[in-house]
Structures are given as structure tokens and as C-alpha cells.
Amino acid sequence: MNRTTLSLFAGTAALAAVTAFAAVATPVPSDAAAPETAARLPVERTSLLCPAPSDSDIADTTYTSFTPVTKGAARNGTARLEAADGEATESGKGEGGKRKAGRPVLTPKAPGTPVTGDTSGAAPALVGTADGGFAPGWTLQETTEVAAGTGRGLQGVTCTGADTEFWFPGAGTAAGRTDYVHLTNPDDSAAVVDIELFGEEGAIKSPLGENLTVKPHTSKAFLLSTLTDERQADLTVHVGVRSGRVGAAVQALDDKAGGDWLAAAADPAGSLVLPGIPKDATDVRLIAFTPGDDDADLKIRLASPDGLITPAGNETLHVKSGMTGAVDLGDVTRGEAGSLVLTPTGRPVPVVAALQVVRGKGDKKETAFIPVTAAVGTRATSAGNRAKGTTLALTAPTATATVKVTASAGSAGGTPVTRTYTVKSGTTQDIAAPVPAGLKGTYALTVEPTSGGPVYAARTLAATGTALPAFTVQTLPNDHGTVAVPRTKEDLAILQK
Numbered sequence: 001m002n003r004t005t006l007s008l009f010a011g012t013a014a015l016a017a018v019t020a021f022a023a024v025a026t027p028v029p030s031d032a033a034a035p036e037t038a039a040r041l042p043v044e045r046t047s048l049l050c051p052a053p054s055d056s057d058i059a060d061t062t063y064t065s066f067t068p069v070t071k072g073a074a075r076n077g078t079a080r081l082e083a084a085d086g087e088a089t090e091s092g093k094g095e096g097g098k099r100k101a102g103r104p105v106l107t108p109k110a111p112g113t114p115v116t117g118d119t120s121g122a123a124p125a126l127v128g129t130a131d132g133g134f135a136p137g138w139t140l141q142e143t144t145e146v147a148a149g150t151g152r153g154l155q156g157v158t159c160t161g162a163d164t165e166f167w168f169p170g171a172g173t174a175a176g177r178t179d180y181v182h183l184t185n186p187d188d189s190a191a192v193v194d195i196e197l198f199g200e201e202g203a204i205k206s207p208l209g210e211n212l213t214v215k216p217h218t219s220k221a222f223l224l225s226t227l228t229d230e231r232q233a234d235l236t237v238h239v240g241v242r243s244g245r246v247g248a249a250v251q252a253l254d255d256k257a258g259g260d261w262l263a264a265a266a267d268p269a270g271s272l273v274l275p276g277i278p279k280d281a282t283d284v285r286l287i288a289f290t291p292g293d294d295d296a297d298l299k300i301r302l303a304s305p306d307g308l309i310t311p312a313g314n315e316t317l318h319v320k321s322g323m324t325g326a327v328d329l330g331d332v333t334r335g336e337a338g339s340l341v342l343t344p345t346g347r348p349v350p351v352v353a354a355l356q357v358v359r360g361k362g363d364k365k366e367t368a369f370i371p372v373t374a375a376v377g378t379r380a381t382s383a384g385n386r387a388k389g390t391t392l393a394l395t396a397p398t399a400t401a402t403v404k405v406t407a408s409a410g411s412a413g414g415t416p417v418t419r420t421y422t423v424k425s426g427t428t429q430d431i432a433a434p435v436p437a438g439l440k441g442t443y444a445l446t447v448e449p450t451s452g453g454p455v456y457a458a459r460t461l462a463a464t465g466t467a468l469p470a471f472t473v474q475t476l477p478n479d480h481g482t483v484a485v486p487r488t489k490e491d492l493a494i495l496q497k
């Protein structure tokens with residue numbers, strides 16, 4: 001995704017007043033090293049967008065909000081959620097109980113304590129803003145359980161900020177697939193958007209995907225199969241914004257294999273990490289796309305608990321320019337924790353990628369997606385965790401790393417717990433996530449690397465006590481809790497390069 005550079009005002013007085021709209025803009029990438037002389041300060045305002053979860057009458061959706069405690073953050077502030085139709089809830093009005101959908105049911109709480117809310121049936125997209133102490137690292141999780149029908153199972157998505165470009169490898173229009181692109185416009189002016197599709201032979205002609213208008217403060221879902229007559233199992237969707245900004249996510253549903261949200265992949269890059277493949281995955285499919293003019297040749301390796309392994313028969317993947325490539329890796333993890341690491345065999349060529357992961361067999365299958373993600377950086381946050389069925393995967397692809405993981409207080413009670421883990425170079429470690437002492441309700445996890453190389457992370461939620469192996473996976477990139485602010489004109493010059 002493209003991120004717009006935040007304007008910084010020259011001069012010491014102006015620099016002291018800089019704030020960051022964290023979901024939209026930071027002076028430097030969140031997982032990049034800032035100049036040593038620049039200060040990292042808590043963001044003062046952030047925005048998050050949650051897509052409409054389901055149009056099923058038998059869907060139950062839980063939202064969880066959490067702001068981690070951030071050193072130096074403001075002591076006051078507000079957080080607000082509102083539906084696309086403008087109905088709103090504000091901090092300080094009470095958590096709210098379960099009710100029929102039609103308005104948000106969640107009121108964010110102060111840092112350190114998660115809060116949950118529920119809806120049943122169809123529910124609207126949500127637009128949220130937070131400022132002051134509520135803003136740094138604010139995280140919203142949307143998790144939906146669908147009892148039957150297309151997409152039955154567990155669907156989850158981390159609500160994200162508005163942007164101007166998104167890549168979604170892993171979508172499809174094949175028979176049995178019902179995939180929607182959800183676009184949410186949080187601004188006061190209309191957004192004009194193009195939805196482009198790329199299949200195994202390149203760009204797919206789709207004039208119905210051009211010049212789409214998303215009105216201010218509204219959300220729209222576009223069914224992919226109405227944008228083209230072609231039926232393909234592996235598609236890459238590109239959302240490009242001509243004017244304005246939108247939040248975007250793909251809801252990928254299957255008649256027989258459940259479904260999940262497909263979050264946007266990280267920006268195209270030469271080397272990629274896709275963390276957190278469940279150890280009991282029965283089928284893993286890699287989908288990749290290169291948007292540039294050159295073909296890409298990628299070495300495929302699995303970061304296992306014992307080190308990097310090359311899957312037999314699937315050592316490399318050739319991705320033709322402008323075409324979607326895919327390879328079926330089967331049960332590549334073979335009962336162990338695993339993450340996929342893709343590196344160029346020659347000159348690096350920017351690529352985007354995602355994994356389609358299946359658990360179970362026959363008529364008891366469930367599907368989830370893992371897009372390529374950025375490293376954790378300073379800190380990542382995961383909301384909506386449960387006492388049972390939560391697995392945290394940590395991957396250190398290039399160098400051994402030490403990671404601090406903190407379980408927050410529970411949404412209805414419990415005491416925070418912190419554990420430290422060492423992840424060896426080239427490995428993935430699945431940990432039974434720490435659970436707050438005396439937990440009641442759900443809780444949040446923060447992941448903070450303390451030494452060593454870059455760390456990538458993903459959280460899996462799995463249903464327990466059911467015949468269907470329902471699950472959902474969310475990657476954990478940086479939570480944008482802080483922003484690099486230059487202290488001098490010389491620092492400003494460095495950041496603007």
C-alpha cells in the first residue's frame with residue numbers, strides 16, 4: 001500500500017506541534033530505522049475502518065477494541081466509532097450489550113483494557129477515530145461466526161486505515177467462490193476508485209471496474225464475478241484510488257470450504273515473509289503477482305522450528321510480469337509451525353503474494369488467508385484473543401531475535417502477564433499465547449522485539465469444541481503507535497530524502 005508522507009513544518013516551534021494521522025501517514029515506514037537523532041513520539045490521532053461483516057441473518061459478529069499503554073502518550077483523549085450511515089457511539093457512554101445490528105455496539109476504553117461488543121445478523125461498516133491517549137497503537141478486531149451457507153465458519157479481519165492503493169493476491173471468481181471487494185470512504189468528499197483484475201494470462205478486461213464512486217461516509221461491496229465473465233481460481237485484485245481515500249478488504253467465500261477476509265498485502269518487495277501457517281494445515285496454496293515489467297523468480301523456503309527448509313518439488317516459483325502465478329504446496333508444514341520465506345534467485349523484482357490455507361478435509365474444511373506482511377518493527381498489537389484457540393506465530397527469517405509478548409487485562413477482568421521468547425534465526429515458533437491471570441472475556445497481545453533481527457508475526461484464532469475446524473489468521477505488522485519526529489532542521493532534511 002502507498003502511504004502519503006506527512007507534511008512537516010520547518011522550525012523548532014512548528015515541529016513540536018506535529019501530530020500523526022497514524023493509519024494514513026508517517027514520516028518514515030513504521031518498520032524502518034529512523035535517523036538516530038529523531039525522536040519517536042506517540043501519535044496523537046488515528047483512524048480505523050472495519051468492513052461490513054456479513055449480510056447473513058445467522059452471522060454473529062464480535063468487535064474488540066484495544067489501545068496499548070504507550071510511554072509518553074497523552075493522559076486524556078477520545079475514541080469514536082460510527083456506522084457508515086452516521087449512527088455513532090462515543091467513549092464514556094457505556095459498553096453496550098448484544099443487540100440487533102444497525103449501529104456500533106462498542107465503546108473504546110482507556111489504554112490497557114480491551115472492550116468487546118456484539119451484533120447479530122447483517123451489520124454496517126464502521127468508521128473510527130481516536131485521539132490523545134486513545135490513539136497510539138489503537139487496534140480493532142472484527143470476528144464473525146457464520147453457522148451455515150457460503151462462507152460458513154470463522155471470519156476475521158483487523159480494521160485498517162484509509163489509503164490510495166491496495167493489492168489482494170488470492171481472490172477468485174471460480175465456480176463456488178463469492179468474493180467481494182469492500183470499499184469504505186471515511187472522508188467528506190467522494191472517492192473515485194478503479195478495481196483491476198489480473199489472472200494467469202495477465203490483465204482481465206473489466207470496464208465495469210473503472211471509475212467507481214464511493215460516496216462520503218459510506219461503504220460499498222463489489223462482487224468480483226459481476227466485474228468480469230472470466231472464472232478463475234487465482235486472481236490478483238488491485239484497488240487504485242483516483243481521488244480521495246478508501247479502506248479496502250476482500251471477503252473471499254466458498255460454498256464448500258468456508259472463507260475468510262483477505263487483507264491487503266504489504267507493498268511489493270523483492271523478499272517476502274508470510275508468517276503463521278497453522279501446523280495442521282491440510283493444503284497451502286501460494287499466489288503471487290509482480291506488477292512491474294520484469295518477471296520474478298523466487299526461492300521458496302519454509303521457516304520451520306528447526307530452520308529453513310526447501311519444500312521438495314516446489315523449490316522455486318516463476319512469476320511472469322503482470323500475470324498471477326500460483327503453486328500448491330500441500331501440507332507443507334507437516335504438523336509443525338511454519339512460515340513461508342520468499343527470496344529472489346537473481347535480481348530482486350517487486351512481488352506481492354498471499355497464502356490460501358485450508359484446515360480439515362472433505363465436507364469439513366475451512367479456509368483462511370495469509371498475505372505477505374511487514375515486520376513487527378517497534379511493536380504490533382492483536383485484539384480479540386481468547387483463552388482457548390489462540391496461537392501466536394513468531395518468525396525471525398534472517399537473525400535470532402528476542403521478543404517480549406504481553407497479554408493485557410481481560411475485557412471483563414484479569415491481570416496482565418508478560419513473557420519473553422527467543423526465536424532462532426531462520427525459524428518459526430508457535431507459542432501458546434500468554435493468558436492474563438484470572439482472565440474474564442477476551443484480551444489483547446502486544447509483540448515487542450527487544451534485540452536481534454527483524455521479527456514477523458501472525459495470530460490464529462481457532463474455534464474450539466466444534467466439528468468444523470473453523471479458524472482465521474491475522475498478520476501483525478507495526479501498530480503505528482509512534483512516529484519519528486525530527487528534532488532539528490538537519491533531521492528534517494534526512495527524513496525528507
